[in-house]
Amino acid sequence: MRTQFSIHEAKTHLSQLIEQVEAGGEAIIARAGRPVVRLVRVDEEPKRRRLGRLEGQFKLPDEHATPIPDTPDDFIDAVEGR
Template structure:
């Protein structure tokens, strides 16, 4: 994605928008070399929303013995009894 500084964006905004619409790819406006905003065509696909930890809170129940589940099977595997 192309990066332009604020001055160039102000001076050539119409051209930059036309190029973004034709090419389908937006551009980044930077201030002192630091990216500030992303300009993308309305037809561009939406970025995938980041999934956050805890999104299943209240929907999943973890058993009380979760940390001991399969404990004997693991011990048997290490001791060669399986």
């Protein structure tokens, strides 16, 4: 079973390429003979992100926390404790 197709061939035979990939294969689409895209089967839905999953895992600084210094030199001095 052939795996590399030109962009023109892929456009012309897209449904056949999809069937080939669904059957467990893969298809490479090339531009000017150089592989550009690989078509592969999607096995499962991407997992949805769950809001609030980091709740309680870290603590935000108090409102009265030391502000970040204005200049890079002041920042380095603050980090180094000068």
